Ligand SMILES: Nc1ncnc2c1ncn2[C@@H]1O[C@H](COP(=O)(O)OP(=O)(O)OP(=O)(O)O)[C@@H](O)[C@H]1O
């Protein structure tokens with residue numbers, strides 16, 4: 190047997206043994222009682238982390254790769270910058286008489302109104318007003334507390350409404366929770382839209398965070414009942430989908446309510462999606478989208494989460510009352526459904542998604558291509574535990590390395606079996622594996638690297654008391670997992686590859702930190718360990734941000750500042766020989 194085949198065999202053996210070991214290793218177990226003795230809540234800082242000398246020899250390559258991965262993320266965020274997206278979608282005809290929105294024409298004559306709610310709506314509103322000029326009669330937007338001041342302080346004035354704006358700005362929903370200010374904004378919006386007639390055009394600006402910024406409980410439910418329900422559902426395992434289905438059924442303006450109240454005015458919604466699969470009824474609870482849920486489904490959600498006795502009784506009574514009487518469009522027997530009358534309820538409305546995670550990852554793809562990589566968008570629906578996603582990315586990095594290595598003519602593809610099994614278990618399907626393999630072949634032929642791009646939103650069940658976010662946690666977990674996977678007798682083969690992994694939020698803020706996310710490579714963990722900093726302690730304590738702040742010579746934190754947009758998170762993995 191020739192030497193290269195021996196090498197492959199030993200690689201299979203060590204890979205398989207690693208897989209077996211991994212099944213019995215748990216990264217996520219946290220011993221809270223141990224940490225109760227810590228007074229500060231964070232692991233004490235033991236010194237800074239410096240790059241090892243092996244890394245310093247490769248410094249130029251490492252720096253270039255890190256810059257590339259950051260540039261790819263920047264390109265993704267820039268593509269969904271609210272003013273750009275609005276300008277790409279909305280134009281005024283040369284004679285100033287027609288507004289063209291996504292190809293649809295609206296005759297206008299000083300008869301346009303604007304309402305909006307969401308974290309990215311401020312910049313959208315500014316641009317719409319700039320385009321409309323005198324055609325805009327009046328507007329109201331509801332945006333997060335302190336955002337105008339914040340955008341000004343970071344010199345992003347184009348994200349703030351102008352000084353003499355006709356748009357009234359309400360700021361509220363501290364900590365993404367419905368509050369009095371947001372409720373006042375919702376009631377002002379309700380008054381405005383109810384005053385419109387069929388000569389009016391209403392532009393609705395919607396982005397993530399809009400649900401909390403537009404609370405409009407149907408009496409006798411009160412704002413505090415709604416707040417209580419929001420807290421209970423989100424702290425008992427309810428997803429944003431669960432929460433927004435409930436909101437659709439207990440609020441005036443959600444679940445299509447805004448579009449219904451604005452009738453007979455024409456309604457055009459410009460939507461920046463922050464949810465998986467861009468579901469219109471879920472983004473900000475779908476104020477201008479047909480509702481696909483019913484009170485009965487709401488009761489089932491509360492049953493599943495086992496919170497029926499924790500939610501204010503008035504909400505349960507309302508839902509039960511409605512469930513006994515009302516049928517939604519979905520519950521009506523299709524044979525008896527009068528399709529034309531259902532559609533006519535909606536023919537005054539157009540919902541247009543102007544920005545999404547898909548658009549952002551597409552821009553990342555183009556940038557990676559320009560930088561000479563072979564790019565691949567793997568998914569826009571990455572979900573689940575951040576640590577589990579990290580494991581998947583580490584396995585993917587290894588898989589790409591194996592593809593690069595086994596593409597050598599005399600080595601066959603035996604090594605892929607163990608890697609494939611592991612990745613399939615982690616949710617990557619065979620077609621995706623084939624796409625990665627094809628990209629690697631292309632990279633091999635063009636002597637470049639592979640760049641795998643993903644988007645979506647993961648979760649962290651925070652059990653520690655450190656400071657971090659889901660993206661920083663994923664980046665740290667990736668670095669640790671990659672180190673673990675490659676620390677065997679074949680490590681010198683893995684050392685022939687540069688691996689750079691970034692995970693960051695497009696809104697520029699990852700959890701309650703001032704970073705958008707983090708970028709890591711294989712030097713990080715050895716550097717930390719040799720500086721007597723144990724990364725696993727930080728990971729267990731959900732203290733990724735503190736950990737990355739220690740890495741002083743190799744800036745791992747992505748610090749964009751608030752970007753003014755929000756289309757979930759982006760991950761980029763580069764593997765280059
Ligand atoms: N110490 C921590 N380590 C890791 N993750 C954390 C930590 N503290 C909070 N998080 C996570 O941060 C998330 C909240 O952060 P963030 O505000 O960025 O998300 P969001 O509410 O989904 O808003 P958006 O969709 O606008 O990003 C929570 O899901 C929580 O799991």
Ligand SMILES: O=C(O)[C@H](O)CO
Pocket residue numbers: 396397398399400401429433463464471472473474
């Ligand atoms: O506001 C909301 O409901 C979430 O951000 C999803 O759009």
